[in-house]
Amino acid sequence: xxxxxxxxxxxxxxxxxxxxxxxxxxxxxxxxxxxxxxxxxxxxxxxxxxxxxxxxxxxxxxxxxxxxxxxxxxxxxxxxxxxxxxxxxxxxxxxxxxxxxxxxxxxxxxxxxxxxxxxxxxxxxxxxxxxxxxxxxxxxxxxxxxxxxxxxxxxxxxxxxxxxxxxxxxxxxxxxxxxxxxxxxxxxxxxxxxxxxxxxxxxxxxxxxxxxxxxxxxxxxxxxxxxxxxxxxxxxxxxxxxxxxxxxxxxxxxxxxxxxxxxxxxxxxxxxxxxxxxxxxxxxxxxxxxxxxxxxxxxxxxxxxxxxxxxxxxxxxxxxxxxxxxxxxxxxxxxxxxxxxxxxxxxxxxxxxxxx
Amino acid sequence: xxxxxxxxxxxxxxxxxxxxxxxxxxxxxxxxxxxxxxxxxxxxxxxxxxxxxxxxxxxxxxxxxxxxxxxxxxxxxxxxxxxxxxxxxxxxxxxxxxxxxxxxxxxxxxxxxxxxxxxxxxxxxxxxxxxxxxxxxxxxxxxxxxxxxxxxxxxxxxxxxxxxxxxxxxxxxxxxxxxxxxxxxxxxxxxxxxxxxxxxxxxxxxxxxxxxxxxxxxxxxxxxxxxxxxxxxxxxxxxxxxxxxxxxxxxxxxxxxxxxxxxxxxxxxxxxxxxxxxxxxxxxxxxxxxxxxxxxxxxxxxxxxxxxxxxxxxxxxxxxxxxxxxxxxxxxxxxxxxxxxxxxxxxxxxxxxxxx
Numbered sequence: 001x002x003x004x005x006x007x008x009x010x011x012x013x014x015x016x017x018x019x020x021x022x023x024x025x026x027x028x029x030x031x032x033x034x035x036x037x038x039x040x041x042x043x044x045x046x047x048x049x050x051x052x053x054x055x056x057x058x059x060x061x062x063x064x065x066x067x068x069x070x071x072x073x074x075x076x077x078x079x080x081x082x083x084x085x086x087x088x089x090x091x092x093x094x095x096x097x098x099x100x101x102x103x104x105x106x107x108x109x110x111x112x113x114x115x116x117x118x119x120x121x122x123x124x125x126x127x128x129x130x131x132x133x134x135x136x137x138x139x140x141x142x143x144x145x146x147x148x149x150x151x152x153x154x155x156x157x158x159x160x161x162x163x164x165x166x167x168x169x170x171x172x173x174x175x176x177x178x179x180x181x182x183x184x185x186x187x188x189x190x191x192x193x194x195x196x197x198x199x200x201x202x203x204x205x206x207x208x209x210x211x212x213x214x215x216x217x218x219x220x221x222x223x224x225x226x227x228x229x230x231x232x233x234x235x236x237x238x239x240x241x242x243x244x245x246x247x248x249x250x251x252x253x254x255x256x257x258x259x260x261x262x263x264x265x266x267x268x269x270x271x272x273x274x275x276x277x278x279x280x281x282x283x284x285x286x287x288x289x290x291x292x293x294x295x296x297x298x299x300x301x302x303x304x305x306x307x308x309x310x311x312x313x314x315x316x317x318x319x320x321x322x323x324x325x326x327x328x329x330x331x332x333x334x335x336x337x338x339x340x341x342x343x344x345x346x347x348x349x350x351x352x353x354x355x356x
Numbered sequence: 357x358x359x360x361x362x363x364x365x366x367x368x369x370x371x372x373x374x375x376x377x378x379x380x381x382x383x384x385x386x387x388x389x390x391x392x393x394x395x396x397x398x399x400x401x402x403x404x405x406x407x408x409x410x411x412x413x414x415x416x417x418x419x420x421x422x423x424x425x426x427x428x429x430x431x432x433x434x435x436x437x438x439x440x441x442x443x444x445x446x447x448x449x450x451x452x453x454x455x456x457x458x459x460x461x462x463x464x465x466x467x468x469x470x471x472x473x474x475x476x477x478x479x480x481x482x483x484x485x486x487x488x489x490x491x492x493x494x495x496x497x498x499x500x501x502x503x504x505x506x507x508x509x510x511x512x513x514x515x516x517x518x519x520x521x522x523x524x525x526x527x528x529x530x531x532x533x534x535x536x537x538x539x540x541x542x543x544x545x546x547x548x549x550x551x552x553x554x555x556x557x558x559x560x561x562x563x564x565x566x567x568x569x570x571x572x573x574x575x576x577x578x579x580x581x582x583x584x585x586x587x588x589x590x591x592x593x594x595x596x597x598x599x600x601x602x603x604x605x606x607x608x609x610x611x612x613x614x615x616x617x618x619x620x621x622x623x624x625x626x627x628x629x630x631x632x633x634x635x636x637x638x639x640x641x642x643x644x645x646x647x648x649x650x651x652x653x654x655x656x657x658x659x660x661x662x663x664x665x666x667x668x669x670x671x672x673x674x675x676x677x678x679x680x681x682x683x684x685x686x687x688x689x690x691x692x693x694x695x696x697x698x699x700x701x702x703x704x705x706x707x708x709x710x711x712x
Contacts, residue, residue: 003388007395010593018381018390025378032359032671034374036552036598039363039674072428072554073575076589080573104574111571191590196392198428198554198592215467217436218460219429233432234547236554237366238594242392315388318395 004340007318008149008293008331009171009192017245017335021196024241035241040234048241049230055247056201059256060180069202069222070230070240075101075170078187078200079108082166085222086185087113087140088212094118094139094163099126099148100324101168109143112214118142125325126151128285135161141184141208147172149192150322152295152329153288158182164208172292173201174250175334176260184208190239192292193333195246198239250334259334266332266341267291273345279303279352283325297327304328307351314347316340360696363674364505364649364687365527365548373601373691377552380597391597396590404597405586411603412557415612416536425558425578426586426596431457431526434543434556435464438522441578442541443469443496444568450474450495450519455482455504456680457524465499468570474498481681482507484641491517497540497564503528505548506678508651508685509644514538520564528648529557530606531690532616540564546595548648549689551602554595606690615690622688622697623647629701635659635708639681653683660684663707670703672696 005012013021028035029044038045049070056068071077087093091113095106097120109115116139119130126148135142142163147154149171158165164184173188180186185204191197202222209223218224224232230240250259271289274282274296283295298304304327311319321327332341361368369377384391385400394401405426412424427433443449447469451462453476465471472495475486482504491498498519503510505527514521520540529544536542541560547553558578565579574580580588586596606615627645630638630652639651654660660683667675677683688697 001388005389005393007393007398010393010396010590013390013393018392021390021392022378022381025374025381032357033361033673034369034377036374036377037361037363037366037369040366040553042363042674072430072433072592074428074589077428077575080575108573111573189590191593196594197396197590198595217464217467219433219436233430234366234545234553236428236592236595237547238552239554239592317389318398 001315004316004336004343005318006316006330006332006336006344008322008329009189010197011192011331011333012335013196013242013246014249014335017242017249020245021242036238040231040237045237048244049235052240052244052247053229055244055251056203059174059247059250060178060203062180062203065206066180067204067206067226069204069225070235070243071200071202071225072198072236074200075168075187075189076104078168078202079105080111081220081222082185082187083109083112084214084216084220085212086166086208088214089113091140092116092136092138093141093143094135095143096120096130096133097122098129098145098153099151101148101150101170102143102145105143105145105168113140126153127283129153129155129288133159135159135163137163139163141166143167147290147292149293149331150324152284152290152293154290154292156287164205172290174247174256174259175263175292177256190243192331195243196239198236199243201243262338263291263332263334266336266338267294269338269341269345270294270330270332273348277348277352279307279355280348283327292331292333294330294332295321295325295327303351303355310347310351311344314343316344316347319344357671360672360699361674362672362686362688362692362700364678364685365545366553367548367687367689368691369552369598369602370605370691373598373605376601377598392594396587396593401593404600405591408596408600408603409586411600411607412559415530415603415606416534416559418536418559421562422536423560423562423582425560425581426591426599427556427558427581428554428592430556431524431543431545432460434524434558435461436467437576437578438541438543439465439468440570440572440576441568442522442564444570445469447496448472448492448494449497449499450491451499452476452486452489453478454485454501454509455507457504457506457526458501461499461501461524469496482509483639485509485511485644489515491515491519493519495519497522500524503646503648505649505687506680508640508646508649510646510648512643520561530603530612530615531619531648533612546599548687551599552595554592555599557599618694619647619688619690622692622694623650625694625697625701626650626686626688629704633704633708635663635711636704639683648687648689650686650688651677651681651683659711666703666707667700670699672700672703675700
C-alpha cells in the first residue's frame with residue numbers, strides 16, 4: 001500500500017529525489033564509488049556543494065550582498081549562533097514569541113545581548129501570530145519564526161520595519177516566494193522542505209557580520225564558513241547532496257511560485273474540509289493558518305484514536321499532533337502531492353459518514 | 357573495474373553497509389518509507405539510535421560511568437566544545453602537538469582556559485610522536501590526537517599519568533582495543549572508521565561534567581545531550597544510521613581485536629613494501645607509523661605523477677598525499693580489505709620493475 005507521509009520532520013521527500021539518493025549511495029555519478037565514501041575535497045562533491053549554493057541563490061533570488069552557508073547542528077544551533085555573531089552584550093535584539101521554537105531562540109539569545117520580546121501569543125497557546133507591535137529602531141535585528149510547526153501558524157505578512165529581520169524558516173523555506181531584501185539572516189534546518197536531517201541552510205546579508213567583539217570559536221564564526229565555501233571542515237556530505245537534489249526538484253517543478261500555488265491548493269483543500277466537517281475543529285486563527293502544518297482536533301475526544309486508526313488503514317501516517325497541542329497535525333510540505341492531501345480528506349469524509 | 361578507495365575521509369565503507377544504506381533509503385525496515393523521511397521520534401529510528409549507543413558501549417567495553425553521544429559539527433566542533441565543558445578560565449589543560457588537527461585543537465582551547473603545550477613535533481614536520489614529556493598533576497586533562505591523518509603517525513602507547521586523557525580518535529576509533537579507563541573523553545568524526553560524514557561520536561566519563569561555571573548554550577552542553585539521549589534536537593538521522601550499520605559490521609567481523617589484527621597485517625604488508633622498494637621512502641619514524649594512514653614519497657620527484665597514474669589504472673584511487681606533506685597517502689581504515697592493500701603493493705612492485 002502506498003504511504004502518505006504527513007510527518008512534521010524529518011518529512012516527505014519527492015519520490016524522484018529518493019531514487020536518486022539511493023543511486024548515489026550505490027554509485028555516485030558513475031564513479032564506481034558511493035557518495036558516502038568519497039573525499040569532500042574531490043571534484044565530484046565540490047560540484048555538488050557549488051550547485052547547492054547556486055540553487056539557493058537562484059531559488060531565493062539572492063542579491064549579491066548575501067552569502068549562503070550549509071552548516072551542521074540544526075536550527076537549535078542557530079538559536080545561539082545568530083546572536084553570537086550579530087550582537088554584542090550591550091546591543092538589543094527584538095524577538096516575537098510564536099511558539100516552542102521561538103521561545104527556545106529567545107532563551108538562547110539572552111546570553112549574548114539585551115533581548116526584548118515585543119509580542120507573544122503564549123497566553124492563547126500560540127494559536128495566532130501577534131500583531132500591532134512596534135519594532136524599536138535601536139534594535140540590531142528582529143527575530144521571527146516564519147512558520148510554527150507545532151502550533152500550525154505562519155506569518156502571511158512581515159512587520160513594517162527598517163530593522164533587519166532574522167528569521168527561522170526551518171519549516172517553510174522554499175514553500176513560497178519571499179522578498180529577501182526584508183531579511184538580514186535566514187536559517188532553516190533541511191529536514192522539512194529542503195531535504196533530510198543533518199544540514200542547516202544559513203543565508204546572511206554580508207554587512208551584518210564582523211561587528212561583534214566577543215571571541216568566536218572557528219566553527220561558530222559565519223565569516224569563516226563563508227570564506228571556506230562551507231568547507232572549513234568536512235561538511236555533512238550526504239545531507240548536502242540530498243538538499244541539492246531537492247532544490248533541483250523544486251526548480252524543475254516551477255520554482256517557488258509553483259510551490260506556493262500547489263501549497264495553497266493543498267492547504268485550501270484540507271482547511272475547507274476541516275471547516276465543513278462536523279467531526280473536526282481547526283486550532284488556529286484562520287488568517288494565521290499555516291500552509292505547511294495543518295493542526296486540528298476531533299470534535300469529540302473519543303474520536304481521536306479511531307480517526308488515527310482510519311488514517312493508518314488508508315496509508316496516511318504520522319498525523320498525531322505534537323504533545324503540547326494534541327489532536328492532529330498534517331504536515332503538507334512541498335513534496336506532499338495533492339493526491340496525498342486528497343487521500344486524507346477522503347478519510348475525514350468517510351469518518352464523518354460513519355460517526356455522524 | 358573494481359575501485360580500491362584509499363581516501364583519507366570521507367573514506368571507504370564496507371560493501372555490505374553500502375548495500376544496506378541504499379536499501380534503507382528506498383524502504384526502511386519494510387515501512388514503505390525512506391529513512392530520510394521518517395520522524396526521529398518514531399519507534400523505528402529510536403531503535404537505531406538505541407542500538408548505535410549500545411554498540412559503542414559494547415565495542416569500547418565502556419564502564420557504567422561513561423556516557424555516549426552522537427553530535428553534529430565534526431571533531432572541529434569538539435576542539436572548542438570539550439574545553440568549554442571541562443575547564444574554567446583559571447584551569448589548566450595540557451596538549452601535545454602532533455599535527456594540523458592537534459594544533460587546531462590547541463588554538464580553539466585557548467579561549468577557555470590556560471593551555472600548556474607539553475611537547476610538539478612541529479619542528480620535524482610532525483614526522484614522529486613526541487615522547488618524554490611530564491604531565492603536571494594540576495592539569496584538568498591531557499589532550500592527545502591518537503592518529504594523525506595528514507602526517508601518518510599514531511600513538512602506540514599512552515602517557516603514564518593520572519590526569520584524564522581527552523583524545524581525538526577521529527581517524528582510528530574502533531581500529532584497535534583501547535583501555536578506556538585511561539580516557540576521560542573521546543571524540544571522533546564518523547567519516548573514517550565508523551561511517552559517513554555528518555555525525556561525531558563523543559564518549560565521556562560522567563564525573564568530568566558539571567564543574568565549569570560559564571554559560572553553555574543548550575546545543576554545546578554535553579549534559580543536555582546525555583539527558584536527551586542525543587535527541588535534544590533532530591539528530592543527523594541518516595549519518596547515525598550509517599554509523600550503526602558500520603558498528604554492526606565491526607561486531608559481526610570479530611570486534612576490535614579482529615580489526616586490530618587485520619589492520620596490522622594490512623599495514624605491515626604496505627610498510628614492508630615501502631621499506632623494500634627502492635622507488636619509495638616512508639615519511640615517518642618507524643615506531644610511530646600509523647596503521648590507518650600510510651604516508652610515503654617517491655624516491656625521485658619525477659616518479660610522483662607516473663605512480664599516481666599507474667595506481668589509477670589499477671583502480672587504486674585517492675592516493676595523493678595531503679598538500680602539507682606531498683607524496684602519497686594510503687588510508688587503510690577498517691573497511692579496506694587486505695586485497696585492496698595487495699592491489700596497491702602490486703602496483704608499487706610493477707612500478708619498480710618498470711622504472712629501475
